Amino acid sequence: MNDLSEAQQIRDLIDRLTRLSAAEEWNGPLNPSQFAALSYLARANRYSRAPSHVADYLATTRGTASQTLKALARKSLIDETRSDADKRSIRYDVAPDGLDLLKVPSGLDEVINELPNETSFVLTAGLKALVNAMLLRRDNRSFGLCRTCKHHQGREKGGYCKLLEVELSPVETGQICHEHAAT
Amino acid sequence: MNDLSEAQQIRDLIDRLTRLSAAEEWNGPLNPSQFAALSYLARANRYSRAPSHVADYLATTRGTASQTLKALARKSLIDETRSDADKRSIRYDVAPDGLDLLKVPSGLDEVINELPNETSFVLTAGLKALVNAMLLRRDNRSFGLCRTCKHHQGREKGGYCKLLEVELSPVETGQICHEHAAT
DNA sequence: ATTTAATAATAGCGAGTCGAAACTATTGCA
DNA sequence: TGCAATAGTTTCGACTCGCTATTATTAAAT
Structure with a gap:
C-alpha cells in the first residue's frame, strides 16, 4: 500500500x-x-x-x-x-x-512524555535494536551503564569493576562507561 | 529501575x-x-x-x-x-x-530491513506519533502523500485535487505535497 | 638505556550548515 | 498608481565536519 x-x-x-x-x-x-x-x-x-x-x-x-x-x-x-x-x-x-x-526539558522531551506508556516502551525497544545494530556494524563501543557490564560486580553498597580494578559508588554504577561490555 | x-x-x-x-x-x-x-x-x-x-x-x-x-x-x-x-x-x-x-541503500536502511516486521511496524507508528506532535507544536505543515489528503478525490486513473484544481496522474497521487491536510 | 612506535589532544584548512538580517525582483491588492 | 506581501538570494559570524599535520607524553622493542 x-x-x-x-x-x-x-x-x-x-x-x-x-x-x-x-x-x-x-x-x-x-x-x-x-x-x-x-x-x-x-x-x-x-x-x-x-x-x-x-x-x-x-x-x-x-x-x-x-x-x-x-x-x-x-x-x-x-x-x-x-x-x-x-x-x-x-x-x-x-x-x-x-x-x-x-x-x-526540550520540546521533544515534552512530546515523548505525552506518549502512551506502551508506545514509549516499544519505541525504546525498537530504537535500542537499531542503535545496537549500527554500533555492531561500525565496530563502535556500546557505552552502556556500568552496572549492566560484564566486568561489574555488585557490592552491598555500589559495586566493583574487575577491568579497572576499582571500587564504585552507587552513583557511579548508574553512569555511562566507555569500557562497557554486554554480558 | x-x-x-x-x-x-x-x-x-x-x-x-x-x-x-x-x-x-x-x-x-x-x-x-x-x-x-x-x-x-x-x-x-x-x-x-x-x-x-x-x-x-x-x-x-x-x-x-x-x-x-x-x-x-x-x-x-x-x-x-x-x-x-x-x-x-x-x-x-x-x-x-x-x-x-x-x-x-544506507547503512541505516540495511539495519532497519533486518528488524522483525512487527518491530518495524510499531516503530513506524511510534515515530509517526512523535513527528505529528512536533509538527503540531511548531505549527509546521504535515507534507503527507497527496492521496491521503482531504482535498484529494479518487479517479478511475490517478486523481483530482480540489484545492489546486488539477488532474493528477497515478504517480503524482503517491508523491509528497506541501499543501497536504489530514482528513 | 635508548630509540622507536603508539596514543592523547590540538591546530589549521576548506567546504558547508545554521539563523538572522539585508537586499532584489516580482506579484497582489487597495 | 503605490505600497505591502512574497520568493529567493546574499552576506555575516559562529560553528561542525573530516582531514592532515604537529606537539606531548607514554609504552614497547631493541
Whole structure:
C-alpha cells in the first residue's frame, strides 16, 4: 500500500524528528552538537569524560570533539582537568551552569512524555535494536551503564569493576562507561 | 529501575542513531543536509519543489535551504527551472545523477530491513506519533502523500485535487505535497 | 638505556550548515 | 498608481565536519 519502503519511511521519520528537534535547539544557547556533548558528559563516569570518549560516543573525530568541548569550556559550562597519571589525557567535568542547562526539558522531551506508556516502551525497544545494530556494524563501543557490564560486580553498597580494578559508588554504577561490555 | 527518564532515553537513542547514520553519510558524496534535500525533492510533487518548501520540510530557513540547493545544483544532481506563471518562484527537479545516488541503500536502511516486521511496524507508528506532535507544536505543515489528503478525490486513473484544481496522474497521487491536510 | 612506535589532544584548512538580517525582483491588492 | 506581501538570494559570524599535520607524553622493542 505504501509507495516508500518501510526502511525509507522509518529513516525519513527519524531524520525529520531530529531536524524538528534541532530547529528548536538552535534557538537556545547551545547548538545540537554542543548539547549532545554536554549531555553525555553529565551521564558519563569519571573514566569516560575525555575528548576521545566524547568523539567515540558522538560518532565523530577527535578533532571535531575537541573543538566542541573547547566551545563549551569557553562558555564555562564544563571544566578541564588534566590527569596526573597520564599527562596527555584530559577529563571534562560539567560545571554548575552546564547542569542548569540540562534541566530544561526540550520540546521533544515534552512530546515523548505525552506518549502512551506502551508506545514509549516499544519505541525504546525498537530504537535500542537499531542503535545496537549500527554500533555492531561500525565496530563502535556500546557505552552502556556500568552496572549492566560484564566486568561489574555488585557490592552491598555500589559495586566493583574487575577491568579497572576499582571500587564504585552507587552513583557511579548508574553512569555511562566507555569500557562497557554486554554480558 | 532506569536512572534516565524514559523521555531522555528515547531522545538519546534517536540522537545517537542519527549521529551514527550521519557519520556514514559524511564518507559519501553528500553531507546529511544535502542528502535529505535531494531525497525530499525525489518524493515531492511538482508543486512542492521550491526552496521554500524544502526549507519548511527540513525545518530550516529559506536562506539555508537556498544554499544547500545551490550546492546540489553545482554538483549537477538537481536542475533549476524558473516558473512562467510566477517569475519569482523556482522549481528544482532531481537529475539522473541525483536519482542514482538515492538508489544506494544506507547503512541505516540495511539495519532497519533486518528488524522483525512487527518491530518495524510499531516503530513506524511510534515515530509517526512523535513527528505529528512536533509538527503540531511548531505549527509546521504535515507534507503527507497527496492521496491521503482531504482535498484529494479518487479517479478511475490517478486523481483530482480540489484545492489546486488539477488532474493528477497515478504517480503524482503517491508523491509528497506541501499543501497536504489530514482528513 | 635508548630509540622507536603508539596514543592523547590540538591546530589549521576548506567546504558547508545554521539563523538572522539585508537586499532584489516580482506579484497582489487597495 | 503605490505600497505591502512574497520568493529567493546574499552576506555575516559562529560553528561542525573530516582531514592532515604537529606537539606531548607514554609504552614497547631493541
